[in-house]
Amino acid sequence: MFDYSTQQGLYSAAQTRALDRHAIEKGGIAGGILMARAAAAAWELLLQRWPEPRRIQVVCGTGNNGGDGYLLADIAHKRGFPVTVWQVGDAGRIAGDALRAREQALANGVVVAPFARDCLAAEGVLVDALLGTGLGGEVRPAQYEAIVAMNAAGLPLLALDIPSGLCADSGRVLGAAVKADATATFIVAKRGLYTGAGPACCGDIHLATIGVPRASLAANPAAVQRLDLYSLLAQWPARKPDAHKGDCGRVVVVGGDDGMGGAILLAAEAALRCGAGLVSAATRERHVSALLARCPEAMARGVRGGQDLAPMLAAVDAIALGPGLGQSSWSEQLFQAACDQAACDQAACEAQDKTLVVDADGLNLLAGGAGGVRFPRQDWVLTPHPGEAARLLGTDTAAIQADRFAAVQALQARYGGVVVLKGKGSLICDGRHLLLSDYGNPGMASGGMGDVLSGVIAALLAQGLAPLDAAALGVCLHGAAADSAAGAGQRGLLASDLLAPMRELLG
Ligand SMILES: NC(=O)C1=CN([C@@H]2O[C@H](COP(=O)(O)OP(=O)(O)OC[C@H]3O[C@@H](n4cnc5c(N)ncnc54)[C@H](OP(=O)(O)O)[C@@H]3O)[C@@H](O)[C@H]2O)[C@@H](O)CC1
Numbered sequence: 001m002f003d004y005s006t007q008q009g010l011y012s013a014a015q016t017r018a019l020d021r022h023a024i025e026k027g028g029i030a031g032g033i034l035m036a037r038a039a040a041a042a043w044e045l046l047l048q049r050w051p052e053p054r055r056i057q058v059v060c061g062t063g064n065n066g067g068d069g070y071l072l073a074d075i076a077h078k079r080g081f082p083v084t085v086w087q088v089g090d091a092g093r094i095a096g097d098a099l100r101a102r103e104q105a106l107a108n109g110v111v112v113a114p115f116a117r118d119c120l121a122a123e124g125v126l127v128d129a130l131l132g133t134g135l136g137g138e139v140r141p142a143q144y145e146a147i148v149a150m151n152a153a154g155l156p157l158l159a160l161d162i163p164s165g166l167c168a169d170s171g172r173v174l175g176a177a178v179k180a181d182a183t184a185t186f187i188v189a190k191r192g193l194y195t196g197a198g199p200a201c202c203g204d205i206h207l208a209t210i211g212v213p214r215a216s217l218a219a220n221p222a223a224v225q226r227l228d229l230y231s232l233l234a235q236w237p238a239r240k241p242d243a244h245k246g247d248c249g250r251v252v253v254v255g256g257d258d259g260m261g262g263a264i265l266l267a268a269e270a271a272l273r274c275g276a277g278l279v280s281a282a283t284r285e286r287h288v289s290a291l292l293a294r295c296p297e298a299m300a301r302g303v304r305g306g307q308d309l310a311p312m313l314a315a316v317d318a319i320a321l322g323p324g325l326g327q328s329s330w331s332e333q334l335f336q337a338a339c340d341q342a343a344c345d346q347a348a349c350e351a352q353d354k355t356l357v358v359d360a361d362g363l364n365l366l367a368g369g370a371g372g373v374r375f376p377r378q379d380w381v382l383t384p385h386p387g388e389a390a391r392l393l394g395t396d397t398a399a400i401q402a403d404r405f406a407a408v409q410a411l412q413a414r415y416g417g418v419v420v421l422k423g424k425g426s427l428i429c430d431g432r433h434l435l436l437s438d439y440g441n442p443g444m445a446s447g448g449m450g451d452v453l454s455g456v457i458a459a460l461l462a463q464g465l466a467p468l469d470a471a472a473l474g475v476c477l478h479g480a481a482a483d484s485a486a487g488a489g490q491r492g493l494l495a496s497d498l499l500a501p502m503r504e505l506l507g
């Protein structure tokens with residue numbers, strides 16, 4: 001198993017508060033000092049991004065996020081920039097460090113005025129210091145209006161800690177959220193910044209750890225890890241010099257019903273390009289010649305049903321079940337045969353018996369109860385996109401996206417094994433680990449991308465990686481290859497464009 005403890009931790013709002021408290025009470029760093037450091041780090045980022053702002057407008061709320069904003073305004077004012085603070089909400093509610101920050105800014109001559117409709121001037125840089133990790137529930141009308149106004153201003157926008165209106169825990173928009181060009185986040189990275197609506201709201205994310213003691217971090221370990229492809233690759237030993245194809249694993253890809261022959265071809269080719277020793281494709285007879293013409297290294301077989309498939313599965317390491325599988329009676333037979341063939345219990349799984357990667361219509365058949373397949377089971381990796389996840393949990397896509405962390409955990413609890421919830425900020429869960437990959441880009445919103453991913457994960461399983469490691473490395477590799485292939489343009493990216501960069505990344 002890979003060691004995930006060295007990956008970057010992602011934190012919830014409650015954990016961040018606990019960390020702040022620990023740093024203040026045990027670390028002896030006053031809250032006001034942390035606030036001043038946060039403001040200084042954000043100011044530095046602002047000047048890096050927008051070196052000569054004609055003006056700075058800071059929209060402040062009544063909590064400590066607003067306090068960060070007041071101190072940033074104070075720094076800008078001292079440096080001679082024209083600054084205005086627009087105060088949202090009743091200033092009488094401001095207390096503690098935030099109140100001291102406001103008083104300092106006022107005493108130094110920063111212009112502070114109540115936020116009003118149309119108050120924002122159309123020049124300079126806007127700073128969002130309205131709501132941070134203290135946001136609870138849907139945003140109230142006054143804050144909603146300020147968020148809409150900030151987004152409509154058409155100005156460069158820097159969010160402090162978290163774009164206002166974004167839920168730090170889930171990455172869901174709570175009514176309305178600021179769409180920032182950059183976010184300066186403080187102390188630790190928050191989990192909601194990297195999945196769901198988070199990436200679209202944050203722009204570039206910059207973490208300023210502001211000197212929180214190591215002991216405070218150690219006392220509050222993160223429950224989610226953000227994956228770094230290269231540190232995973234570094235944990236995967238190189239092939240031994242005398243390796244032969246039998247050492248590199250056998251994969252069978254199962255699918256390609258009428259009209260979907262390309263899906264099975266993509267999965268087979270991806271498995272080969274990611275290093276599987278031998279790859280067979282079990283598909284409709286009529287797809288065999290096209291598959292062999294494009295990819296002669298694959299062993300393509302036409303199968304009429306479960307009885308033809310079973311012998312092909314006898315001596316394999318990983319089965320990718322679902323690319324273009326369809327939902328016909330042929331599909332159901334293949335689905336059942338593959339599920340029956342794979343080992344079903346924990347012991348066999350740990351003994352590196354065959355593992356199933358279930359995707360696409362394999363997941364739809366599972367959700368529909370096809371073949372009476374029983375679960376939970378440990379010998380599979382399920383790779384649903386949010387629509388498939390909704391079917392598997394009997395809910396709708398919006399509910400999945402509203403809390404992707406909860407959704408992936410619920411899927412894993414019900415179905416067992418390893419679950420990958422795809423989409424921006426893909427999540428991977430085996431019941432003990434909760435991992436996030438933020439590689440990938442909107443160029444991947446095109447047919448066939450998921451088929452490639454199932455081939456990749458199957459190839460990594462076949463080469464001996466544990467299911468969680470194969471899923472984690474596979475998802476990162478797939479997304480990073482798409483980032484490399486997209487280059488300057490995302491439109492028109494094809495799933496097959498990922499094959500060459502994946503190979504390069506694997507080294
Ligand atoms: N020492 C530290 O701790 C450090 C903290 N730091 C900073 O503090 C931030 C956390 O500060 P926080 O906890 O004060 O909360 P914050 O995000 O300002 O929100 C509270 C405000 O929001 C309001 N509000 C809440 N829900 C609402 C809703 N649904 N709709 C509308 N309004 C709503 C709530 O209003 P109330 O309900 O009280 O009327 C209150 O005014 C953190 O993100 C970081 O930036 C850094 O300086 C580093 C050191």
Ligand SMILES: Nc1ncnc2c1ncn2[C@@H]1O[C@H](COP(=O)(O)OP(=O)(O)O)[C@@H](O)[C@H]1O
Pocket residue numbers: 360385422423424425426439440441442443444445446447448449450451452453478479
């Ligand atoms: N905007 C995006 N950002 C990052 N990754 C994306 C984005 N859109 C799609 N992807 C990735 O592309 C793949 C699409 O898979 P899927 O929806 O199953 O495609 P298909 O069914 O067409 O094969 C997933 O791995 C998903 O995470």
Ligand SMILES: [K+]
Pocket residue numbers: 065128129130131132159160161162163164
């Ligand atoms: K904010």
